[in-house]
Amino acid sequence: MPEPVSIDPADWVCPLPLREMKRIVLGHGGGGILSEELIENLFLPAFGSGGGPSRDSAVLTVASGRIAMSTDSYVVAPLFFPGGNIGDLAVNGTVNDLAMSGAQPLALTAGFIIEEGLELDVLGRIAQSMGKAADNAGVSIVTGDTKVVGRGGADQLFVNTAGVGVIPDGVEIGPERARPGDHIIVSGKLGEHGVAIMSVRAGIDFGTVVTTDSAPLHRLVAAMLAAVPGTGAIHALRDPTRGGLVASVIEIARSASVGVVLDEAVIPVPETVRSACSFLGLDPLQVANEGKLVAFVDPAHSEAVLAAMRARPEGVDATVIGRVVEEHPGMAVGTTPFGTTRIIERELGEQLPRIC
Amino acid sequence: MPEPVSIDPADWVCPLPLREMKRIVLGHGGGGILSEELIENLFLPAFGSGGGPSRDSAVLTVASGRIAMSTDSYVVAPLFFPGGNIGDLAVNGTVNDLAMSGAQPLALTAGFIIEEGLELDVLGRIAQSMGKAADNAGVSIVTGDTKVVGRGGADQLFVNTAGVGVIPDGVEIGPERARPGDHIIVSGKLGEHGVAIMSVRAGIDFGTVVTTDSAPLHRLVAAMLAAVPGTGAIHALRDPTRGGLVASVIEIARSASVGVVLDEAVIPVPETVRSACSFLGLDPLQVANEGKLVAFVDPAHSEAVLAAMRARPEGVDATVIGRVVEEHPGMAVGTTPFGTTRIIERELGEQLPRIC
Numbered sequence: 001m002p003e004p005v006s007i008d009p010a011d012w013v014c015p016l017p018l019r020e021m022k023r024i025v026l027g028h029g030g031g032g033i034l035s036e037e038l039i040e041n042l043f044l045p046a047f048g049s050g051g052g053p054s055r056d057s058a059v060l061t062v063a064s065g066r067i068a069m070s071t072d073s074y075v076v077a078p079l080f081f082p083g084g085n086i087g088d089l090a091v092n093g094t095v096n097d098l099a100m101s102g103a104q105p106l107a108l109t110a111g112f113i114i115e116e117g118l119e120l121d122v123l124g125r126i127a128q129s130m131g132k133a134a135d136n137a138g139v140s141i142v143t144g145d146t147k148v149v150g151r152g153g154a155d156q157l158f159v160n161t162a163g164v165g166v167i168p169d170g171v172e173i174g175p176e177r178a179r180p181g182d183h184i185i186v187s188g189k190l191g192e193h194g195v196a197i198m199s200v201r202a203g204i205d206f207g208t209v210v211t212t213d214s215a216p217l218h219r220l221v222a223a224m225l226a227a228v229p230g231t232g233a234i235h236a237l238r239d240p241t242r243g244g245l246v247a248s249v250i251e252i253a254r255s256a257s258v259g260v261v262l263d264e265a266v267i268p269v270p271e272t273v274r275s276a277c278s279f280l281g282l283d284p285l286q287v288a289n290e291g292k293l294v295a296f297v298d299p300a301h302s303e304a305v306l307a308a309m310r311a312r313p314e315g316v317d318a319t320v321i322g323r324v325v326e327e328h329p330g331m332a333v334g335t336t337p338f339g340t341t342r343i344i345e346r347e348l349g350e351q352l353p354r355i356c
Numbered sequence: 357m358p359e360p361v362s363i364d365p366a367d368w369v370c371p372l373p374l375r376e377m378k379r380i381v382l383g384h385g386g387g388g389i390l391s392e393e394l395i396e397n398l399f400l401p402a403f404g405s406g407g408g409p410s411r412d413s414a415v416l417t418v419a420s421g422r423i424a425m426s427t428d429s430y431v432v433a434p435l436f437f438p439g440g441n442i443g444d445l446a447v448n449g450t451v452n453d454l455a456m457s458g459a460q461p462l463a464l465t466a467g468f469i470i471e472e473g474l475e476l477d478v479l480g481r482i483a484q485s486m487g488k489a490a491d492n493a494g495v496s497i498v499t500g501d502t503k504v505v506g507r508g509g510a511d512q513l514f515v516n517t518a519g520v521g522v523i524p525d526g527v528e529i530g531p532e533r534a535r536p537g538d539h540i541i542v543s544g545k546l547g548e549h550g551v552a553i554m555s556v557r558a559g560i561d562f563g564t565v566v567t568t569d570s571a572p573l574h575r576l577v578a579a580m581l582a583a584v585p586g587t588g589a590i591h592a593l594r595d596p597t598r599g600g601l602v603a604s605v606i607e608i609a610r611s612a613s614v615g616v617v618l619d620e621a622v623i624p625v626p627e628t629v630r631s632a633c634s635f636l637g638l639d640p641l642q643v644a645n646e647g648k649l650v651a652f653v654d655p656a657h658s659e660a661v662l663a664a665m666r667a668r669p670e671g672v673d674a675t676v677i678g679r680v681v682e683e684h685p686g687m688a689v690g691t692t693p694f695g696t697t698r699i700i701e702r703e704l705g706e707q708l709p710r711i712c
Binding site: 030064 | 383385414418421426427433457469498505508595598599703712
């Protein structure tokens with residue numbers, strides 16, 4: 001396991017007390033005094049106004065209607081990588097899972113599984129990043145849980161986030177709603193997150209540093225919905241994380257029993273990602289992203305949606321990359337830059353383990 | 357690590373396909389075809405009518421009002437123990453965290469972190485137990501996530517559950533609401549879960565098998581609330597898990613700035629638990645429970661609450677074990693069977709690691 005690369009601003013200072021400990025001990029997970037000190041002196045200050053994981057449960061007030069619920073565990077190695085760490089990744093990831101159902105995120109939970117011996121400084125910096133990412137997304141981390149396992153029982157730190165969001169009335173987004181004719185839009189350039197992790201892990205220098213694209217997408221989704229109100233024009237949304245673009249479009253194609261045709265020549269992939277993938281033998285369309293979405297949109301409204309996306313920083317490179325067809329349901333076909341077509345298949349397993 | 361003790365009914369049969377694999381491989385966490393097969397052939401059948409972790413997020417309809425949100429990660433070792441396993445523990449635990457705010461649980465998420473090489477049969481039996489526990493609690497597992505880490509990156513299996521529940525109008529329960537005069541009630545005999553784990557882990561035979569008390573408590577809470585409607589008589593509830601009864605009452609005492617006096621002679625502890633704890637040097641009042649609650653109740657209504665508890669199987673041994681006083685805020689004092697008093701202190705860390 002390579003050493004964590006500290007890209008994160010090292011501005012976290014361990015507040016007293018924590019009994020002048022430098023590292024996590026089993027007792028920090030025991031529910032006694034050390035657990036309380038960890039919550040009160042590390043998590044609560046980091047999570048700020050949201051209140052943080054102080055109690056067994058948190059109470060939220062909601063209006064009647066629909067809420068979305070989501071969860072993701074994060075096991076990324078290394079914990080720190082160019083542009084982010086496991087903490088902000090865990091916040092943005094669950095925010096994005098909620099956003100893909102059209103929900104505006106309301107609150108997150110945070111569960112930590114920590115290996116005995118983890119430096120408190122590392123945990124503090126990660127918690128601080130989570131607090132900042134939550135602030136940035138306008139969401140609160142409202143409750144949490146900490147478990148500690150002995151040395152060798154886990155690889156440093158795993159983080160689970162679960163979230164609740166509110167789905168605005170009239171919004172109906174789901175993978176089964178994709179239909180023939182839909183335009184397929186990606187919100188920006190693909191492959192950065194996976195290559196950022198891989199470059200650190202492999203210790204390979206690709207000339208320039210590729211940083212993760214980790215970012216919250218719910219405001220982009222809100223802008224897309226606001227551009228075509230009452231039309232139901234946005235049929236399906238997916239954030240192409242593990243498995244990349246290919247897994248996302250095939251999952252939607254299978255859910256809706258439709259076919260997908262991608263114009264591979266126009267899919268935006270940064271040159272650095274392309275050359276890194278070429279070097280590593282990876283398909284950039286199957287590499288994970290953590291701040292991009294793919295949308296299946298009624299063609300009569302796709303121009304308006306595209307314009308709204310390009311008006312926001314998260315969507316400035318938004319591009320129509322394909323369309324939905326009746327043929328070959330459940331499958332994706334690519335038209336290559338050479339004018340030929342190919343069947344695009346998912347990986348059986350994965351190209352790149354532990355990227356999120 | 358001792359071998360898992362298979363107490364769970366071994367009625368889980370791996371459905372085809374899963375490519376005739378016997379063990380989890382990294383690819384099961386990759387978001388590709390193997391991930392999909394694991395979801396469709398293992399998790400969805402196990403989680404049954406709830407729908408299971410099929411998509412990135414689930415949609416629930418709620419009435420306007422208050423919802424409770426909670427999360428817990430489970431790292432218990434061994435995975436199987438007398439009377440339960442990590443799966444039903446994870447379901448009941450989050451149900452109970454919600455119930456302690458007076459909420460009736462609505463939906464759970466399930467996040468799995470799996471060590472490469474875990475037997476599919478083990479995962480299947482645990483998932484099946486989760487489905488049964490959810491059915492038994494009347495709650496749905498609505499979405500989930502699976503990550504796989506390499507051998508040595510985790511200890512077999514960790515499970516996170518997060519949950520959402522609905523708090524009935526008028527119910528106001530919180531640790532800060534305890535007040536002098538309150539009767540302190542426990543719902544049953546203490547210490548079984550911790551001793552059940554410890555007996556398996558240490559390979560010690562205490563004459564009889566102590567089984568976990570893991571059980572959902574939300575129906576007991578509903579019955580307690582129904583016994584004293586509109587009174588607000590139930591001030592605080594806590595399920596005494598890690599840290600046991602002592603941690604729970606001290607946490608409430610600290611939150612409400614009140615003192616706690618426990619009558620140690622009447623606290624119900626099974627003889628098997630008492631002798632096991634004596635042998636192991638543990639304090640039974642600090643051993644974890646997974647199917648018990650402690651309630652702080654207005655003394656004018658405690659008899660009605662107690663009667664309602666005793667009318668249910670989860671509360672048949674409910675007993676008043678102490679009272680709240682103005683003196684020594686934040687502290688608990690015990691009157692011993694010998695008529696003396698002692699200050700009851702929490703552990704700094706924990707008596708027993710990885711019991712939940």
